[in-house]
Amino acid sequence: MDKEKLAYFKSLLLDKREEVLERIERLREVTMESNYSDSYGNHSGYAYHMADQGTDAMEREKSFLFLSREEKYHKQIHQALQRIELGEFGVCRVCDEEIDAKRLEIVPTARTCVPCKISESKRYGR
Numbered sequence: 001m002d003k004e005k006l007a008y009f010k011s012l013l014l015d016k017r018e019e020v021l022e023r024i025e026r027l028r029e030v031t032m033e034s035n036y037s038d039s040y041g042n043h044s045g046y047a048y049h050m051a052d053q054g055t056d057a058m059e060r061e062k063s064f065l066f067l068s069r070e071e072k073y074h075k076q077i078h079q080a081l082q083r084i085e086l087g088e089f090g091v092c093r094v095c096d097e098e099i100d101a102k103r104l105e106i107v108p109t110a111r112t113c114v115p116c117k118i119s120e121s122k123r124y125g126r
């Protein structure tokens with residue numbers, strides 16, 4: 001892959017990393033806010049309080065789920081940026097061929113080319 005393309009994907013990944021970090025920060029706030037309202041409670045009616053707690057727990061669970069997903073994605077972006085530095089970016093880890101740039105544009109964290117991805121999905125039944 002030529003330098004120009006690498007620079008392009010690098011800025012793409014840096015943009016994505018910023019987006020992900022913003023989402024992570026927001027989700028951390030949400031999960032922390034729920035903890036806050038849990039420890040200090042709210043003194044409105046009992047039924048309302050129970051319902052509120054239920055929603056809170058669900059919201060928090062969802063936020064934790066999103067948070068772990070975003071953190072995983074953030075790690076993948078970080079690794080893709082490392083591969084750029086090492087000159088390994090855009091090379092399929094299975095067959096060592098260059099990954100199609102169109103695929104990388106959609107999934108810049110991709111580590112396998114399309115044919116390998118397909119045969120892997122078949123093998124693992126996913």
Ligand SMILES: [Zn+2]
Nearest residue numbers: 092095113116
């Ligand atoms: Zn491949």
